[in-house]
Amino acid sequence: MSTFLGIPRSRGRGHAPVADEPFGAVPHPDEPLRWGEDFPAAARQALQNTQLRRNLAHATSTIRAKRAAVVGEVPDWEALRDAGSAIKTDVMARLPELLEELERNVTARGGVVHWARDADEANRIVADLVKARGADEVVKVKSMATQEIGLNEALAAEGIAAHETDLAELIVQLADDMPSHILVPAIHRNRAEIREIFLERMGDVPPDLSDVPRELAMAARAHLRRKFLSAKVAISGANFGVADTGTLTVVESEGNGRMCLTLPETLITVMGIEKIVPTYTDLEVFLQLLPRSSTGERMNPYTSLWTGVTPGDGPQEFHLVLLDNGRTDVLADEVGRAALHCIRCSACLNVCPVYERVGGHAYGSVYPGPIGAILTPQLTKGSGGLGGHGDPNASLPYASTLCGACYEVCPVKIDIPSILVELRAREVDADRGGLPTGWGAAMKAASFVMSDARRFELAEKAAGLGRMVAGPKGRISTLPPPASAWTRSRDLPAPAEQTFRDWWRTEHVAPDPPADPRAVPPSVPPSGGDPGSDAEGGAR
Amino acid sequence: MSARDDVLTRVRTALGTTTGTGPTGGGGPTTGGGHAASATDVPRAYRSRGELAPGSDAAVEVLVDRLVDYRAHVHRATTTVDVATIVGDLLADARAVVVPSGLDDTWLGALPTATTRVADSREDPRTADELDAVDAVVTAACVAIADTGTIVLDGEPDQGRRAITLVPDLHVCVVRTDQVVHSVPEGVRLLAPHPERPQTWISGPSATSDIELQRVEGVHGPRTLHVILAPPR
Numbered sequence: 158m159s160t161f162l163g164i165p166r167s168r169g170r171g172h173a174p175v176a177d178e179p180f181g182a183v184p185h186p187d188e189p190l191r192w193g194e195d196f197p198a199a200a201r202q203a204l205q206n207t208q209l210r211r212n213l214a215h216a217t218s219t220i221r222a223k224r225a226a227v228v229g230e231v232p233d234w235e236a237l238r239d240a241g242s243a244i245k246t247d248v249m250a251r252l253p254e255l256l257e258e259l260e261r262n263v264t265a266r267g268g269v270v271h272w273a274r275d276a277d278e279a280n281r282i283v284a285d286l287v288k289a290r291g292a293d294e295v296v297k298v299k300s301m302a303t304q305e306i307g308l309n310e311a312l313a314a315e316g317i318a319a320h321e322t323d324l325a326e327l328i329v330q331l332a333d334d335m336p337s338h339i340l341v342p343a344i345h346r347n348r349a350e351i352r353e354i355f356l357e358r359m360g361d362v363p364p365d366l367s368d369v370p371r372e373l374a375m376a377a378r379a380h381l382r383r384k385f386l387s388a389k390v391a392i393s394g395a396n397f398g399v400a401d402t403g404t405l406t407v408v409e410s411e412g413n414g415r416m417c418l419t420l421p422e423t424l425i426t427v428m429g430i431e432k433i434v435p436t437y438t439d440l441e442v443f444l445q446l447l448p449r450s451s452t453g454e455r456m457n458p459y460t461s462l463w464t465g466v467t468p469g470d471g472p473q474e475f476h477l478v479l480l481d482n483g484r485t486d487v488l489a490d491e492v493g494r495a496a497l498h499c500i501r502c503s504a505c506l507n508v509c510p511v512y513e514r515v516g517g518h519a520y521g522s523v524y525p526g527p528i529g530a531i532l533t534p535q536l537t538k539g540s541g542g543l544g545g546h547g548d549p550n551a552s553l554p555y556a557s558t559l560c561g562a563c564y565e566v567c568p569v570k571i572d573i574p575s576i577l578v579e580l581r582a583r584e585v586d587a588d589r590g591g592l593p594t595g596w597g598a599a600m601k602a603a604s605f606v607m608s609d610a611r612r613f614e615l616a617e618k619a620a621g622l623g624r625m626v627a628g629p630k631g632r633i634s635t636l637p638p639p640a641s642a643w644t645r646s647r648d649l650p651a652p653a654e655q656t657f658r659d660w661w662r663t664e665h666v667a668p669d670p671p672a673d674p675r676a677v678p679p680s681v682p683p684s685g686g687d688p689g690s691d692a693e694g695g696a697r
Numbered sequence: 698m699s700a701r702d703d704v705l706t707r708v709r710t711a712l713g714t715t716t717g718t719g720p721t722g723g724g725g726p727t728t729g730g731g732h733a734a735s736a737t738d739v740p741r742a743y744r745s746r747g748e749l750a751p752g753s754d755a756a757v758e759v760l761v762d763r764l765v766d767y768r769a770h771v772h773r774a775t776t777t778v779d780v781a782t783i784v785g786d787l788l789a790d791a792r793a794v795v796v797p798s799g800l801d802d803t804w805l806g807a808l809p810t811a812t813t814r815v816a817d818s819r820e821d822p823r824t825a826d827e828l829d830a831v832d833a834v835v836t837a838a839c840v841a842i843a844d845t846g847t848i849v850l851d852g853e854p855d856q857g858r859r860a861i862t863l864v865p866d867l868h869v870c871v872v873r874t875d876q877v878v879h880s881v882p883e884g885v886r887l888l889a890p891h892p893e894r895p896q897t898w899i900s901g902p903s904a905t906s907d908i909e910l911q912r913v914e915g916v917h918g919p920r921t922l923h924v925i926l927a928p929p930r
Contacts, residue, residue: 413917415897
């Protein structure tokens, strides 16, 4: 048994998960927003992991039920969503002035504001600040922004150990794994796996540790206590940055956030530029929407708000790093920019039938699920993430059934399905011209066949042959190319024994079969082009 | 071009509003609603206040219901003497209790004489290790939000520095019933005049649901939260 110091191994060029690792196959990405294979390939692999599917089904159904109960008791929920959505739209429209206002107010209260164009620049700023304080370790509050820029790996390369303090992030870090959920990064792990990880990697756990969640949580408390009390520097993200007051907000449950935000001498907060709210009173909207959507609680146990530096209370040095890292590329798209409204609640993950089955790692990004499917390709647009040939992120807009559940639960009403369709259309449009694709050729052929009744009837008859392929189970599971593109991921039901036209003829004309079936009944249009429209008085 | 100018230029370009570069930082704070007007109309049809009057018995009942649901312990005091008695009972076994400088001294009237009172203030703060050796903390509160079972501390002298309600394992918080409002917007609007004060919103003891979504109370923050409801001042 060895003590794991929290320094991640150097990650190679995003290779696929390796099966023989101690805690199962885990991804080791080079880029936190782009790793592994494209979604269809990664999803196929994930679907074979029955343990993963059991863990996810249990976790997502639990949290769905909790959310539904606490949202149901708020009579003005829809009005809150409307307000939240409009505030975020307003923020995007006025982003330059609001950023400057935030900077002004943070500075006036004794904070220092830094700006970072991209991940490397943000990591550089943070690493330099930590080193200037003579620290070789930091404590961290769970933060999507720092996940997105790969801060822990960057700090490790500079000899700085970053200790994740959120329980789930700790589990992920100890297993040298990647998060698979925005709120519960270790949602893919069950208690037995977590016990194994703690025993193997934590270094200071009792050998008789059980897998009871309370005991596991207490082991984490004991493990981190000393680090909290002695840390000189803490790093956090921010849920909201209030422009008109310079107030930053972190919403959390365990108290690890408070420990990091309160005890160290220096606090460094990395915040995406879209996390602004215009006024302090706007918090009355988001502090209602976020907890109920996220953890399914009326309110999360702890919310911290701080404004610059408070003499004698908390860190006496505060740095705010404002991060672009692709956000302005998203902002430039009038349809896609709504993805920047996201407050990272993760409700869309928990209701998504695709996420529930494949889990977060299949999305190949720290932002998984429906929001990840619209955010990741756009954030990586500058490097080919949207419509780039061979870029795994280009497949993400297809990682959805477009069922719409994500839009229904989104607390700021991001119309994820419409944006997915828009991004798909962009990709298809980008491919127009040049050699016809298999898909394009198939669509053209279908158009030719379906625009003429006789051609369609012949095609229907031909399709009947499919029954021979299907066999007794009535399903076609494998077809030769190009039809294999369909059967690779779905079965095709066997064609009916009888076409609709044949059925119509038997039902309506059987007593006295005429020579020309189209003559009787007289109400059927001669072309037979719309078989359903004149069915009144028919057999049904 | 500095990163700041570069990012702001990118934002303006993305929005198609490339005119004007704005001030380059500095300047005074615009605290306190100096920027209330929005460019886009935000529909605010949500409830700005709850149905229950601030400080009403009904609002207090809702608060109690929520606190109990989060596994906080609720005690009711009808007089200041009652508060002292309850504090004395709860801390009968505590060897040391941290006390913020502005706390109502009468609340500690029934504390055993053997119990060490550890004073803490911004001017004379205890270290994290010193606080770690303390069993409990007693504070007042700023406002309580019934609907969500939330108690807000804003770091004033009767509530103390943020660290004192974080490191000790047991927090006794005295909330006057006239500090109870029904809804979140009512609470936020009471806090809005002083956004510069460091706030901690507390809704039950610390908790995690990170293992199989099963809630475990008591992680890094205080594992036990006692709320004493006191009569209005």
